[in-house]
Amino acid sequence: MKRRRLITLSAASAFILMAGGILLADLQARPIRAVRIAGEFQHLARPALQQSISGALSARVFSVDVDAVRDAARRLPWVRDASVRRVWPDSLHVAVVERVAVARWGERGLLEEDGALxxxxxxxxxxxxxxxxGPDGSQREVLSRYRALRTLMAPAGQxxxxxxxxxxxxxxxxxxxxxxxxxxQSPSEETLHGFARAMTAVSRHGGSAIDTVDLRYINGFAVRWKKEPPAQG
Known part of the structure; x- marks a missing residue:
């Protein structure tokens, strides 16, 4: 009786192992039927993203290298971050975060909130x-100075x-x-505040006639006015 029970258990175990092997083989052979891309994009083109990750896709869902797919997405300039996961039974889910530009840099560059170029x-x-x-590598310094100047110059209304x-x-x-x-090289806050207050008053009386303001003085600033065009006639 005990021997018969052992034979029955062995047969059941063998069946389970065989069924599991068949299921595993089926999963490993299952092709990728869908790649779903999630994210809100203003500048990133979905066709470009699809083309970029297509080179990292394999024919089978369980053999695809999800890290390679993620890295392929991250190589696009407008992609800040990406994550990839398999979705049962035969899909990939690619979540993409688009970069948000807060400033232009140089001829063609853009800066993010943290100064990343x-x-x-x-x-x-x-x-x-x-x-x-600014010089190469100075983008974070320049962005930080811009934010400080923007606050100091706010009263000027320009x-x-x-x-x-x-x-x-x-x-x-x-x-x-x-x-x-x-x-x-080192403008003082006092001088900038003084200029901003003066600019507010000057703007009401022809501020557009100002060409350049030199704030490199300790106790004030110098104004250069635009030249009036010569009279016709």
Whole structure:
């Protein structure tokens, strides 16, 4: 009786192992039938993303290298991060986070909130973003200075459209109304506050006639006015 029970258990175990092996073989041979991409995109083109990850896909869902698919997605300039997982029974789920640009950098670059630089393959119409320039590797410093200046200059009522750091460490600003500011290497907050207050008053009485303001003085600033065009006749 005991021997018969052992034979029955052995047969059942063998059947379970065989069934499991068949199921595993079926799963390993199952092809990828769908790749689902999740994410909200304003600049990232889905066809470009699909093309990028297609080269990392294998024919079988269980043999695909999910890390390779993730890395293929991350190689696109507008992709900040990506994650990939298998979905039962025959799909892949690719979640993508698009970068958010807060400033333009140099000729073609863009900056994220943390100052990370990325360069899109195609020129993107983001002319409403401030234009920042500076030596290589200075993007975080320039972005930080822009934020500080934006707060200090708020009373002037003229947004900063360009901020540039020269190779010698001097700062130059262009305001929305066309006025250029020479700040030098270490502009004082007191001088900037004074200019912002003065600019508020001057704007009411022909502020557009100002060409350049030099704020490199300790106790004030110098104004250069635009030249009036010669009279016709």
């Amino acid at each position: 990325f360069i899109p393959e195609r020129q993107t119409a983001l002319n409403d973003l401030v234009q920042l320039r 947004p900063i459209v360009v901020l540039e750091l020269s190779n010698r460490g001097a700062w130059t600003v262009a305001l929305e109304n066309g006025v250029r500011l020479k700040l030098g």
